[in-house]
Amino acid sequence: MMTKTIMIFALAMTGLWSCSMGQSNVQKENPYYSKTDTTKLKVTDKEWKEILPPFLYAVAREEVTERAFTGQFWDKDTKGTYYCAVCGNKLFLSEAKFESDCGWPSFFETVRKNSVIYKEDNSHGMKRIEVECGRCDSHLGHIFDDGPPPTHKRFCMNSVSLDFEPFGVASK
Numbered sequence: 001m002m003t004k005t006i007m008i009f010a011l012a013m014t015g016l017w018s019c020s021m022g023q024s025n026v027q028k029e030n031p032y033y034s035k036t037d038t039t040k041l042k043v044t045d046k047e048w049k050e051i052l053p054p055f056l057y058a059v060a061r062e063e064v065t066e067r068a069f070t071g072q073f074w075d076k077d078t079k080g081t082y083y084c085a086v087c088g089n090k091l092f093l094s095e096a097k098f099e100s101d102c103g104w105p106s107f108f109e110t111v112r113k114n115s116v117i118y119k120e121d122n123s124h125g126m127k128r129i130e131v132e133c134g135r136c137d138s139h140l141g142h143i144f145d146d147g148p149p150p151t152h153k154r155f156c157m158n159s160v161s162l163d164f165e166p167f168g169v170a171s172k
Helices: 002-014 023-029 046-050 054-062
Strands: 080-084 090-093 116-121 128-133 138-143 154-157 162-166
Touching: 002 090, 023 080, 116 138
Parallel strands: none
Antiparallel strands: 080 090, 080 162, 116 128, 128 138, 138 154
């Protein structure tokens, strides 16, 4: 626990907390990254740690949360598709994104029913539902029941866990 706290503090102090970790570099170095393959992955945390940038690993595999209003996508309104930054799984379309003023990118629905999986999260003295990538089981954020119609859901995601591709750009 102390090591995780020190790591979070160090990342925050060095400015890595709020900057993009270069997801495009992750795509080149990560043999599991694919925007078309939907095969369920079975990769150990040890292997992910060798592949992923430190802050992406901390959020995706250790469930660290980036600070509100610091991620690259919380206020982005460009039209396009959001993917898992770890494996490339298609998650959300910009049409499902909305301004929630919570400080993290928020969506009211996923692209496909199995894009994400849900887990009970009772950490930090709260009862929440964690959202993980349906392909690689990486932590994305949490889901709440205070979103807009038609779903009334708010997928509150960490920007660092997301990769974005504007419409009109070919997927690889």
